[in-house]
Amino acid sequence: MRSVNPIYHHSTQMLSQEQEWITKAKENPKNFAPLYEKYHEQIFRYVYQRMDDKQSAYDVTSQVFLKAIHNLKKFEFRGVPLASWLYRIAKSELNQSFRDKKAKRAINIDDIQVATFMEVFEEETNSINKKRLFNALKGLNESELQLIELRYFEDRPYREIGEIIDVKENNAKVKTFRALEKLKKSFNKNIRL
Template sequence: MLRIIDLNALSEARHMTEDQIAEEQKIVEAAKRDARDFAVIYDRYFEQIFNFILRRTDDEALTDDLTSQTFLKALQSLKKYEFRGLPFSAWLYRIASNEVNKHYNKKKRKRVFSLEEERLFEIIETEDGNPELDGQINILISTLNDLPTDVMEVLELRFFEERSFKEISFILNISESGAKMRLYRAIEKLKKYFTVNWKE
């Protein structure tokens, strides 16, 4: 049997506590006073932002460029950054998302979402020894690729990046209810294919 897990029940383990956010804000304020302190932020978030962009480009050289551009813009705009009760990373994700969107709009190319196989296995629940699993995974990938970009963005941020709806709404500049509705649409489309029992 193969079915989609309830993506609304995802672990919030990666979400920061209020104390962690407050501690992070001290680092941001230090970087505002002295740009050399921005290195702490860069080291902390480089890998997350790089992987986020790589998933959207499937091109390491392009990802290097867009990641560099993201951190450069963050550094240049740091003094304008205003704390809104969210992790600083939400602001970095917003800049990164905008950089990726600008790239694709400029090049007029179809957007890419490169999904790691191990993460796909986290989306689905399956019994061991299912000989049809490879075919089902291919259907899942095809179904995900058919999702509209705005829906896929929310699915990616919620599942792959484990962001709260409040963060997603900030990153994509949409309402929280809009983010939830997009995720609901994605889940419903996936369930259409995967909430059935597959023949052995």
């Protein structure tokens, strides 16, 4: 069974503590500090997973927090961690950065993730299949790729994925399944590589 991300998912007590920090930060941006410390690494890793350059990833991460502080007054607490809102800002800042710098969108994958896909596709892990998988990943559209990354690269539960992409948990599950099906179809098309 997939474990629940302990940093992302909070107890009721932790959520109310977060709500308190948000209320204080709305009054004075200086009070955003504990939220910045709590989420900086998570947001950086999310950004860097999708970028090739480390320094650019740090810059985008800073931009995410700057935007968050500016727009915090519009934020309404709905019982989910602030992280889901920060991830949405991060996604938009990433797209902006790709447009401005004309940089390539990176897809970071390692041996363990390749092995996971081969297990799901019931295929052998070898160099040909690896190449087929890479080509299939490049063929996904942005939202499909995002779902595959959130679920299979970053190992997030559907509840968290739903909160990040702003849909219900069940809907996130269906969408991820469809993205995986498309990936599988594309992988099987690349059989002659």
